[in-house]
Amino acid sequence: MAVSAPLVVGPMRMADVGAVLEIERLSFSAPWPAFAFEQELTANRLAHYRVARLGDRVVAFGGIWLMVDEAHITTFGVHPDHRRRGVGRRLLLELADVALELGSARMTLEVRVSNEPAQALYRSFGFVEAGRRVAYYSDDGEDALVMTTPDLTGAGMRALLAAERARADEDGLG
Numbered sequence: 009m010a011v012s013a014p015l016v017v018g019p020m021r022m023a024d025v026g027a028v029l030e031i032e033r034l035s036f037s038a039p040w041p042a043f044a045f046e047q048e049l050t051a052n053r054l055a056h057y058r059v060a061r062l063g064d065r066v067v068a069f070g071g072i073w074l075m076v077d078e079a080h081i082t083t084f085g086v087h088p089d090h091r092r093r094g095v096g097r098r099l100l101l102e103l104a105d106v107a108l109e110l111g112s113a114r115m116t117l118e119v120r121v122s123n124e125p126a127q128a129l130y131r132s133f134g135f136v137e138a139g140r141r142v143a144y145y146s147d148d149g150e151d152a153l154v155m156t157t158p159d160l161t162g163a164g165m166r167a168l169l170a171a172e173r174a175r176a177d178e179d180g181l182g
Contacts, residue, residue: 013062015095017102020057020069022049027066028059028085035085038147048082055082056106060099062090068099072107072115079107081117084126094179096129101172104133108160115160118144118152130155134168 020028025045032039048055048071057071070084081103086096107115118141119126135155144152158165 015060015062015067015098017058017060017099020045020049020059020071022046024059024066024069025049028069031066031069031085031087032083034088038145040083056110058099058102058106060086060095060102062095068095070099070103072103074107074110074112077111077113079103079110079112079115081115084117091125094176097132097172097179098176100129100133101169101176104160104169113159113161114157116154116156118154120145121151121153127153127155133172134158134165 025042028045029039029042045057048057052073054073054075055071056074057069059066060068066087067090068084068086071082072079073082084096084099084103086099104115115135116138117130117135119130121140134157136157137153138156139154141152141154143149160169
């Protein structure tokens with residue numbers, strides 16, 4: 009289902025932190041505090057954060073750390089009112105583009121074992137399970153799946169990202 013306003017994805021700014029915190033609170037049982045995002049934006053030169061806006065409203069956010077040749081997704085959230093509409097897909101596509109621009113060979117992340125919708129999105133972008141972190145989440149001790157992509161510069165991933173870009177365009181989110 010396409011959204012009615014144009015979706016614009018761009019760099020996260022300090023002014024976005026309040027909206028990002030609201031999405032965090034609605035999405036995660038142990039949300040990051042404001043100072044964590046402020047630190048990421050002002051002091052972490054490895055960090056690259058993006059937000060998705062519908063009009064002037066932030067509806068999703070995500071960030072990566074560039075670590076050698078790997079883009080590690082540190083956090084990713086979509087406001088509950090905007091899930092399953094292609095917003096997360098468009099944001100993940102932007103993070104993949106940033107990773108490629110930075111020279112990353114692959115992307116990695118951790119995701120809750122119970123978060124099957126997120127895992128499905130990541131798998132559609134070529135992520136595969138690479139391991140498991142036992143009792144990774146401090147709030148409830150849930151395990152995390154470690155997921156990674158194949159080589160981002162390979163023909164298979166280039167084709168997959170092109171297909172995702174076309175899908176975003178069809179949804180009116182390109």
